[in-house]
Amino acid sequence: MVGVLAGAAGCGSDGAVAEDPDASAAPSEKPSAQVSTPPRTAELITLATPAEGAKVADTFEASGKANSPEANVPWEIQDSTGKAVLDGAATADGWMDKLYPWSTTVDVSGLEPGTYTFIARTDDTSDGEGKPAEEVGAKITVE
Template sequence: MRSTRTFLARRVAAIVFAGALVGVAAGCGGDDAVAEDPEVSTQPSDQPSEEPSTLPRTAELITLAAPAEGAKVSGSFTASGKANSPEANVPWEVRDTTGEPVLEGAATADGWMDKLYPWTATVDVSELDPGTYLFIARTDDTSDDEGKPVEEVGARITVE
């Protein structure tokens, strides 16, 4: 008799648990459409975006120590972090408010393969117009997408 009660109690608990999961899953995603605001233009703005970068400062294979989010820079600045990128290559770029690259280069980390190694780059922004930009550093992909995916880290900067 005891084993029958235990069996029934476990079945009821499993059914309740499964029902709770279905309820949670039903609330995730779905066909809920988000209405677009027709007053909002999708065209790029001449004004710098006040949104913070959407890129993380830390990923599995790369980190960004400098510049800080929202840093004000002029002339040139030093970008730095740690990375484990093929052949120690750490490509970087500066993007304008439309997302287009306006500067690019690469740093060389102190090593690669077994851990994250320090990297630094001097970024000359003296030819850029004043405004808000996005600095991005990434891991390299020399395998034509056959290796680990490229990881990016970034920070919004203001060129004065």
Template sequence: MRRTGTRQAGWMIAVAFCGVLATGCGSEDASAEDPATSGEPSAEASAPPRTSELIVLTTPTEGATVKGSFEASGKANSPEANVPWEIRDSSGETVLEGAVTAEGWMDKLYPWKTKVDVSDLEPGTYVFIARTDDTSDGEGKPAEEVGVRITVE
């Protein structure tokens, strides 16, 4: 009698173990090993990635110069189609925030688009962040965020 289910499960465990070995088991203080991840968050530091499993940021582009207002858009799969966004200053403080509703949720990434008014912000470099919502208090998938640096004139 052939047991393909057991062989498949064993193979999957072996692949997962290899992944752990390849990435390491971590350390108690990973930020001490990487100076780029330690210290205060900053608009000068790299922005979060533009894509993740549950959210993609299409516009604005990295390093975009904006004035007055700009369009932010992408695709997301976020609970109840809610896509919160924020703008952080160079110290990492949130200086503007809002939310937009995507065209759907649950089974795929759905388009979202919003107009962001930055006319009250001082000229300078900021980070625009869009994220998925986590309304489950940690019971479901954790929120994911994407972002880009922008310059407000």
């Protein structure tokens, strides 16, 4: 059935939707420069620690499970603009057939106090030709 509903709620007799005079087409505020936090679980990697919003000082334990090429689990810490300020890698207990535990101690003693994002990912050894890397993460506060 093809047709136009005349007189539908919010529509004038010409079928146009009535505009709300209080609404504006312009954005209400500038987009945030803050980078959104990746999820804590993905198909090939999970993040158990640190907890979302964890307060850390000097060092903290990062852990989870992953199935990443050659058991390599790269990680980084990003500042509020998304710039990587610290990076490293953990080694999972295995790879290829299931998710394996991984853990590492992260030294943040050289970072200024503030809010950061910890991100762990699967490794992409194909330079973008294969399955893209998956990321998990959590906001942390360095004290």
